Amino acid sequence: xxANKQTFTSMIMKNxxxxxxxxxxxxxxxxVVLAQDTVCFESREGASRVTQKDLGEELKNVKCSDKxxxxxxxxxxxxxxQPMGEMPxxxxxxxxxxVVKPRTGQLNLYPICGIxxxxxxxxxxxxxxxxxxxxxxxxxxVPDALDLQHGNGGIWCLDCxxxxxxxxxxxxxxxxxxxxxxxxxxxxxxxxxxxxxxxxIHGKRIGEWASTGKKRWFVCTECHNPHDVQQGERQxxxxxxxxxxxxxxxxxxxxxxHEKHGGH
Amino acid sequence: xxxxxxxxxxxxxxxxxxxxxxRGFVKQVGGISATSMLGTAALMTNTDEAEANSEWAEWFQxxxxxxxxxxxxxxxxxxxxxxxxxxxxxxxxxSTPAQxxxxxxxxxxIQKCIGCRRCAKACVKENNQSRxxxxxxxxxxxxxxxxxxxASKMADGYPDSYGIQVGGNAYSASGVVxxxxxxxxxxxxxxxxxxxxxxxxxQCEKPPCVKVCPVRTTYREPxxxxxxxxxxCIGCRMCIGACPYWARRFNWGEPKLPxxxxxxxxxxxxxxxxxxxxxxxxxxxxxxTRKGRYPACVEVCPVGARKFGNLLDPDxxxxxxxxxxxxxxxxxxxxxxxxFFYYMD
Numbered sequence: 001x002x003a004n005k006q007t008f009t010s011m012i013m014k015n016x017x018x019x020x021x022x023x024x025x026x027x028x029x030x031x032v033v034l035a036q037d038t039v040c041f042e043s044r045e046g047a048s049r050v051t052q053k054d055l056g057e058e059l060k061n062v063k064c065s066d067k068x069x070x071x072x073x074x075x076x077x078x079x080x081x082q083p084m085g086e087m088p089x090x091x092x093x094x095x096x097x098x099v100v101k102p103r104t105g106q107l108n109l110y111p112i113c114g115i116x117x118x119x120x121x122x123x124x125x126x127x128x129x130x131x132x133x134x135x136x137x138x139x140x141x142v143p144d145a146l147d148l149q150h151g152n153g154g155i156w157c158l159d160c161x162x163x164x165x166x167x168x169x170x171x172x173x174x175x176x177x178x179x180x181x182x183x184x185x186x187x188x189x190x191x192x193x194x195x196x197x198x199x200x201i202h203g204k205r206i207g208e209w210a211s212t213g214k215k216r217w218f219v220c221t222e223c224h225n226p227h228d229v230q231q232g233e234r235q236x237x238x239x240x241x242x243x244x245x246x247x248x249x250x251x252x253x254x255x256x257x258h259e260k261h262g263g264h
Numbered sequence: 265x266x267x268x269x270x271x272x273x274x275x276x277x278x279x280x281x282x283x284x285x286x287r288g289f290v291k292q293v294g295g296i297s298a299t300s301m302l303g304t305a306a307l308m309t310n311t312d313e314a315e316a317n318s319e320w321a322e323w324f325q326x327x328x329x330x331x332x333x334x335x336x337x338x339x340x341x342x343x344x345x346x347x348x349x350x351x352x353x354x355x356x357x358x359s360t361p362a363q364x365x366x367x368x369x370x371x372x373x374i375q376k377c378i379g380c381r382r383c384a385k386a387c388v389k390e391n392n393q394s395r396x397x398x399x400x401x402x403x404x405x406x407x408x409x410x411x412x413x414x415a416s417k418m419a420d421g422y423p424d425s426y427g428i429q430v431g432g433n434a435y436s437a438s439g440v441v442x443x444x445x446x447x448x449x450x451x452x453x454x455x456x457x458x459x460x461x462x463x464x465x466x467q468c469e470k471p472p473c474v475k476v477c478p479v480r481t482t483y484r485e486p487x488x489x490x491x492x493x494x495x496x497c498i499g500c501r502m503c504i505g506a507c508p509y510w511a512r513r514f515n516w517g518e519p520k521l522p523x524x525x526x527x528x529x530x531x532x533x534x535x536x537x538x539x540x541x542x543x544x545x546x547x548x549x550x551x552x553t554r555k556g557r558y559p560a561c562v563e564v565c566p567v568g569a570r571k572f573g574n575l576l577d578p579d580x581x582x583x584x585x586x587x588x589x590x591x592x593x594x595x596x597x598x599x600x601x602x603x604f605f606y607y608m609d
Binding site: 202223 | 376404443453562571577581
């Protein structure tokens with residue numbers, strides 16, 4: 001029952017056109033359950049999401065914030081994960097069990113993008129010396145392609161996306177990289193950060209603390225938005241987000257002016 | 265030195281003049297009550313109240329550290345019965361001891377922290393703190409200003425108005441004043457010109473709180489975590505005064521923990537529900553970490569600023585942080601030797 005509900009929800013998310021047909025079925029079957037589905041975001045809004053599930057005995061896979069919708073507690077750190085896949089250089093992921101949450105399941109256009117629009121022959125592949133132009137599609141991701149918020153003007157779309165196979169990335173040697181392994185791509189330029197990530201000192205892992213334990217590794221794009229890492233004047237890799245509520249005030253106080261000093 | 269002794273202390277510990285009055289008394293009463301308890305228990309069984317039953321025995325419970333393994337199991341089973349009834353669900357009270365060869369350490373990247381407070385809230389979801397108007401949070405996140413050096417403030421110094429002086433005066437702050445704010449509530453974090461300083465129990469190697477506890481109910485475990493035996497705590501709050509890191513909290517009233525929000529996976533030293541009048545604090549999520557899981561705050565940090573692991577394992581994340589980053593400990597001059605490290609890239 002639970003599994004059915006999941007598949008159903010994800011089908012709708014990926015294929016909005018079928019909503020009408022399915023909503024009739026939904027009314028008969030599980031419309032009440034659907035309405036209760038709580039979807040929370042993990043690190044940043046717009047990246048990995050997780051649907052709250054019951055694991056039995058009042059245990060949930062995640063607990064979320066009422067205020068922001070962020071995940072605040074992990075009951076099942078390995079929910080929806082798969083093995084990390086082959087990585088070229090020996091590192092931590094060889095010593096313990098390393099799993100990741102596939103990015104492709106979180107990207108709405110991914111299932112159709114390699115078939116419907118970018119099928120390899122159409123649109124015609126761009127030449128290497130084509131000057132960058134304003135985008136006519138995907139402006140929700142990249143509002144201004146001529147002012148890409150990544151690389152301070154030094155890079156453009158096809159430095160990361162393959163010119164022909166648009167649902168893959170491309171490395172320096174022209175090999176294709178899966179969307180589920182963005183670390184292989186980002187490591188092209190961000191070598192030092194990539195090494196830190198492999199050692200577990202950059203980025204985030206959840207699961208077991210032992211160096212040989214099973215961990216879910218968060219991949220680059222789960223925390224950083226590659227199309228907007230600069231964040232304008234902030235020049236910071238992590239977007240601002242809404243904080244959780246402040247702690248309650250000490251008894252007898254109705255504001256926090258005491259900790260603000262004059263002139264502010 | 266007592267904190268380094270194994271859980272079962274030799275008998276001479278109990279017979280020191282200092283401790284005869286309380287421990288001896290409780291021990292004797294415990295002996296006497298063994299028979300009387302049987303009667304009481306029999307009477308109580310008829311009323312079918314597990315809570316009443318277990319509370320009697322709990323009142324005569326000794327110091328957990330001095331108990332035999334059987335007594336510990338009994339104490340935990342007793343608590344399980346009481347909590348399960350109180351919270352209408354199956355509650356487990358774990359007694360897993362420290363693992364051999366493990367010394368827990370924690371590192372926080374103060375450069376990455378964005379002040380979102382997810383750690384503080386995750387801690388509450390995990391550790392069964394009191395909610396509502398008696399809300400308790402073990403993690404505090406301080407907003408620190410980067411300072412305000414401004415030509416217009418050149419005359420604001422104190423006591424003399426020669427240039428910008430750090431601190432300014434009560435009416436006009438200037439320079440880097442570093443007065444932490446707890447209650448900041450902007451729409452988005454991190455704010456411009458601010459950084460954030462989360463603080464929690466540092467699990468000191470030489471904990472001042474342990475030194476001052478008059479009943480030795482707080483002590484250092486072999487894996488380095490400073491714990492509180494809530495049942496043995498008398499609520500004198502000496503430890504709160506001794507802690508230089510503001511890490512300890514007191515239950516001034518009956519804790520308010522809604523049944524639905526209660527986390528049933530507990531540890532005796534960790535997140536089991538507390539009672540009125542006892543002190544509590546961060547235990548590195550003992551109920552999770554002794555079974556291999558990361559602490560709850562580590563797992564929710566959206567920027568990966570929190571690292572946790574075994575300080576004795578050279579391959580652990582924490583050891584790599586200590587080896588490669590710029591690390592400092594808070595108030596190191598107090599010689600408390602925290603195992604909670606702050607670092608920068």
